[in-house]
Amino acid sequence: MSLSPDITNSTSFTADLGVVTLKASSKRWSAYGWKGCLRDMPNLPLDLLYDIFQHLNPIDMLQLSRSSRDFRGLLMDRKSAFLWQAARQNIEGLPDCPTFLSEPEYANLVFDTTCFICRKPNVKGVMWEFRARYCVGCSDQMTAPWIVAAKRFPDGLPPNRVLFTPQNPIYYSTIQRRVHLRDVEKFIQEWGATDVEKREEYLKRQEDLIKDIRQFASACNSWQSTRKQAKEEKVERIRAERLTQHLRELGWGDEVDLMAENDYRPLSQNRFVRLTTAWNDKSWVKAKPHVIQAMESIKRDRLRSYHQQVMLGRLRILDLATLSYRRHPELRGKLFPHTRVIASFPEIRQIIDKPDDISVTIDDFLALTQTVHKSVADWRDKRISFFADCVRRQFDIPENIDPLQLAIGQFFQCNRCQRALALPYALGHYCYRTLKDHLDDYDLFADSAYCANLTLAVEARVDAINSLLEACNRDTRTTTVQDMDDLDLRFTCRLCNDFLVLFKELMDWHEAALHATEMGGHGAASAWKVVKSADVPGIEDVERTARNIANPAGLHIWECGHCTSMSCYPQEQILHHVQTAHNIENPVLHQDFFRVVNYNKEICQVYIAKADEELPDYLQQVVNDGVVVYVDDPDFFR
Numbered sequence: 001m002s003l004s005p006d007i008t009n010s011t012s013f014t015a016d017l018g019v020v021t022l023k024a025s026s027k028r029w030s031a032y033g034w035k036g037c038l039r040d041m042p043n044l045p046l047d048l049l050y051d052i053f054q055h056l057n058p059i060d061m062l063q064l065s066r067s068s069r070d071f072r073g074l075l076m077d078r079k080s081a082f083l084w085q086a087a088r089q090n091i092e093g094l095p096d097c098p099t100f101l102s103e104p105e106y107a108n109l110v111f112d113t114t115c116f117i118c119r120k121p122n123v124k125g126v127m128w129e130f131r132a133r134y135c136v137g138c139s140d141q142m143t144a145p146w147i148v149a150a151k152r153f154p155d156g157l158p159p160n161r162v163l164f165t166p167q168n169p170i171y172y173s174t175i176q177r178r179v180h181l182r183d184v185e186k187f188i189q190e191w192g193a194t195d196v197e198k199r200e201e202y203l204k205r206q207e208d209l210i211k212d213i214r215q216f217a218s219a220c221n222s223w224q225s226t227r228k229q230a231k232e233e234k235v236e237r238i239r240a241e242r243l244t245q246h247l248r249e250l251g252w253g254d255e256v257d258l259m260a261e262n263d264y265r266p267l268s269q270n271r272f273v274r275l276t277t278a279w280n281d282k283s284w285v286k287a288k289p290h291v292i293q294a295m296e297s298i299k300r301d302r303l304r305s306y307h308q309q310v311m312l313g314r315l316r317i318l319d320l321a322t323l324s325y326r327r328h329p330e331l332r333g334k335l336f337p338h339t340r341v342i343a344s345f346p347e348i349r350q351i352i353d354k355p356d357d358i359s360v361t362i363d364d365f366l367a368l369t370q371t372v373h374k375s376v377a378d379w380r381d382k383r384i385s386f387f388a389d390c391v392r393r394q395f396d397i398p399e400n401i402d403p404l405q406l407a408i409g410q411f412f413q414c415n416r417c418q419r420a421l422a423l424p425y426a427l428g429h430y431c432y433r434t435l436k437d438h439l440d441d442y443d444l445f446a447d448s449a450y451c452a453n454l455t456l457a458v459e460a461r462v463d464a465i466n467s468l469l470e471a472c473n474r475d476t477r478t479t480t481v482q483d484m485d486d487l488d489l490r491f492t493c494r495l496c497n498d499f500l501v502l503f504k505e506l507m508d509w510h511e512a513a514l515h516a517t518e519m520g521g522h523g524a525a526s527a528w529k530v531v532k533s534a535d536v537p538g539i540e541d542v543e544r545t546a547r548n549i550a551n552p553a554g555l556h557i558w559e560c561g562h563c564t565s566m567s568c569y570p571q572e573q574i575l576h577h578v579q580t581a582h583n584i585e586n587p588v589l590h591q592d593f594f595r596v597v598n599y600n601k602e603i604c605q606v607y608i609a610k611a612d613e614e615l616p617d618y619l620q621q622v623v624n625d626g627v628v629v630y631v632d633d634p635d636f637f638r
């Protein structure tokens, strides 16, 4: 309960002595009007007064202390500090009274909002460090820049030990770097009055005091800002209540209730709502059309996001159904699309597009297994011909030849992630997207699972393999993958390896073509030194070793051949995944799992080195791994 005059003009409080009723005749707190009732109060026993005062706020106590000489005598007495303390307990979070202020001084500092000097009312900012409340004009008078004050210091009194500026000037930024002249005068005077031998002691005491003042000021600043925030929140609440009441009357009750859990955020973020400070009848009339417009758009957004949630839920169920679709034995090792592609099949789309309030279960999807298998086969055919067309676009190939059987039809580059891709992996390459991407646009959503569509295409990279074929004198238009395998050649890249005298990377044609693709083509046939594998004794063993080695982490990304969402694991993890998730005991590379060559990373893992030469330290690892072939023939290194 409070006796604050602005809030109530008639109030009562209960004490042990019975009920004392206080009546104020005017709205302003008039000390005069209270005199009769309260005259005898200062003479009550202290314990009774305590019972009374613990119901008061410090501001009431201040007013009482100014109301009569008796009250003043009572309340200004040091012995009455506990009465102030009792009243202070009613102010939540207010820091304790510091040692350098008396209780009445403290109450005056916190609660009397008039300027200490000119008595101008409603001065908001307290300069806690200066223990004062000054209006703007007076604060100019009562403070001075540090440097000005320091000049007034007598010799021997060090300004930086006693002069201090506010550290946390929330309400008085201009006062930053200024000092309180009252403190300055006091220091100078006390310093003069202190015996020379006691001055150091005095300075230490002052420093301790300043520390206390700073602590006190920072506690008060944070109390004040918390209070300000609480006040603002209350105002905000009242605003929200008034506004939502208007909206309920117009039938927006349901929408308003939905927003309530969210603190009415969508509405309160609206520009027009933010700018309207009070929702009285007048401002409501003006704001009504804008607010209704905002409500309509909020509702639209909510329904759209709800719809997306429903759709996402259904797609997640489809994701599970997809695993079941592909478990069919006939599909093993065959290219299988991502869930997003399956979601674009008309039969599936019909289910996903059912009205939001209809429940969809996995059985709805599983019932379509046969149809889906047919759609998957169509999709696979289309995808294969898409890749074939990509090659044809780049290179003139006779109609009766399948471009994807040709050596030049094996290498592609994803236009999105820039990776070099080789068949068969390239057919299944999709750039990593989650089910959430593009939910707004169904076609874009489904299409963008794979790069191979009209907007995000892969490109055939015939240039890279072209130079390779030329280097081994093969006809680019007819040489097949099988032909190249049969040639059993190895390549070193002259462009990248020329500076290496002691060793070279040695690649098979497939690795060499990927390398060239990643390096941006590598141009002419002269880039390659071609070696017959028969001339490199022991190459098969070393290559086998290299293939069996778990690649150093970071060099390669692995992808599952049986589900389109598993990728980016070290080799052991993808093997483990294939074994456990797909029940394949001995996973086969390029069938059950794939290696994606990381962009700009080394792809060659076999090295050829001069026999009898010591290899540099950084090759020690590959030597230990056993992926180096040693040759005597100096021709290799020319």
Ligand SMILES: [Zn+2]
Binding pocket: 115, 116, 117, 118, 119, 120, 134, 135, 136, 137, 138, 139
């Ligand atoms: Zn003033």
Ligand SMILES: [Zn+2]
Binding pocket: 414, 415, 416, 417, 418, 419, 429, 430, 431, 451
């Ligand atoms: Zn890609």
Ligand SMILES: [Zn+2]
Binding pocket: 493, 494, 495, 496, 497, 515, 519, 522
């Ligand atoms: Zn190269």
Ligand SMILES: [Zn+2]
Binding pocket: 560, 561, 562, 563, 564, 566, 577, 578, 581, 582
């Ligand atoms: Zn998998």
